[in-house]
Amino acid sequence: MTLTTAPAFLETESEIIGRLGKSPTLLDVRGLCVDYVTEAGNIRACDDIDLTLKRGEILGVAGESASGKSTLLNALGRLQRMPAATSAGEIVFHPTDGTDPVDLAALSESELAPYRWTKISVVMQSAMASLNPVIRLGEQFTDVIRTHDPRLTEQDARDQAADLLTMVGISADRLTAFPFQLSGGMQQRALIALSLACDPDLVLMDEPTTAVDVVMQRQILDQVLAAQQRLGFAVVFVTHDLSLLLEISDRIAIMYGGKIVENGTAARLHGSAKHPYTRALRQAFPPLSEPVRRLSGIAGSPPDLLDLPPGCAFAPRCGSAMPICHQRIPELRDIPQGRSACFLSNGELSETELSEQKSAADSQDQGDHR
Ligand SMILES: Nc1ncnc2c1ncn2[C@@H]1O[C@H](COP(=O)(O)OP(=O)(O)O)[C@@H](O)[C@H]1O
Ligand SMILES: [Mg+2]
Numbered sequence: 001m002t003l004t005t006a007p008a009f010l011e012t013e014s015e016i017i018g019r020l021g022k023s024p025t026l027l028d029v030r031g032l033c034v035d036y037v038t039e040a041g042n043i044r045a046c047d048d049i050d051l052t053l054k055r056g057e058i059l060g061v062a063g064e065s066a067s068g069k070s071t072l073l074n075a076l077g078r079l080q081r082m083p084a085a086t087s088a089g090e091i092v093f094h095p096t097d098g099t100d101p102v103d104l105a106a107l108s109e110s111e112l113a114p115y116r117w118t119k120i121s122v123v124m125q126s127a128m129a130s131l132n133p134v135i136r137l138g139e140q141f142t143d144v145i146r147t148h149d150p151r152l153t154e155q156d157a158r159d160q161a162a163d164l165l166t167m168v169g170i171s172a173d174r175l176t177a178f179p180f181q182l183s184g185g186m187q188q189r190a191l192i193a194l195s196l197a198c199d200p201d202l203v204l205m206d207e208p209t210t211a212v213d214v215v216m217q218r219q220i221l222d223q224v225l226a227a228q229q230r231l232g233f234a235v236v237f238v239t240h241d242l243s244l245l246l247e248i249s250d251r252i253a254i255m256y257g258g259k260i261v262e263n264g265t266a267a268r269l270h271g272s273a274k275h276p277y278t279r280a281l282r283q284a285f286p287p288l289s290e291p292v293r294r295l296s297g298i299a300g301s302p303p304d305l306l307d308l309p310p311g312c313a314f315a316p317r318c319g320s321a322m323p324i325c326h327q328r329i330p331e332l333r334d335i336p337q338g339r340s341a342c343f344l345s346n347g348e349l350s351e352t353e354l355s356e357q358k359s360a361a362d363s364q365d366q367g368d369h370r
Helices: 013-021 068-076 109-115 137-150 154-167 172-176 184-195 212-230 242-248 266-271 276-283 351-369
Strands: 025-038 041-054 058-062 084-093 120-123 202-205 234-239 251-256 257-265 333-335 338-340
Touching: 013 184, 013 266, 025 068, 041 068, 041 084, 058 242, 068 084, 068 234, 120 184, 120 242, 137 172, 137 338, 154 184, 154 212, 154 257, 154 351, 184 257, 202 276, 212 242, 234 333, 242 251, 242 257, 242 276, 251 266, 251 276, 251 333, 251 351, 257 266, 257 276
Parallel strands: 058 234, 058 251, 120 202, 202 234
Antiparallel strands: 025 041, 025 084, 251 257, 257 338, 333 338
């Protein structure tokens, strides 16, 4: 089985940048912080997140479990619930109708209503929890479609629903089915079709293929890409599986301990990831369409957000850590093809400092082995 659309990484770095460069900005996230206020303390699950998304772009967000991906996605869609709260930052949405940009983070629930479904929609991991189990699929589609465009007749809405289902490879006669009558993979595809019902500009997807088998995963990705090419919506696609993102994304942000530690085009992250965490994550998953290579897990566990180490949060697990990595948090800085928060690549240290740090790390290693 092959993807109908060429995997993004077959495009070169400059092709991706050229294509995105022509596209206007859709979403501009600046300094976004999200905290969980718990009895044990304040957990900052998203820390100073900056992201830019162009119209029609597929942005992947990868990281191990507990790195803050779902928290970020929920914050972008203003779906977070207590004890989560956005404590700082802006989520500036640029409407495609040319009206003024608006900061979604500052809107009230009622002000947000016109954005839901028609501008921004969401696909969660568990379709069964998102679809209503006691309402036939067709009715769930027509409800959404007609609520947002009351001028449509029931028949128009049904035709549109049939078209959406067919687009994700489900026969239109399943509109009369209840969700439980569909397989898990079909439910997930139906949910993706439903998210497209009001022709949104942005679809937020949280691990939409994690609960299905590998063959179904490929079919779903294939259909998402085909629908995206036809309808032109942008996607933020969250998953722990970096290999998958390398195939479908234009750009990718890597999260660790609530921060973005590296971002760049899929082509650059595929060929020359800079952050040791990104490289470790790459080694941890089998590639979707390249020869199978030896996999290696990442030793150790993700950091406890209530008890972060003083320097880089990845330093305790990092094979390339230098003394400074345990003392100071590296800044997420611009690098030639994206951004990196690693002293080895972000330009924060001078050449001399870097080589001193590397030799200190080497002598420590030799000391450890003696
Ligand atoms: N309901 C919650 N209450 C308290 N802390 C939470 C809650 N949900 C998530 N967190 C904290 O946020 C961190 C990131 O969680 P999450 O965004 O779900 O990560 P991911 O999606 O990358 O697995 C968790 O490690 C945990 O510390
Ligand atoms: Mg998650």
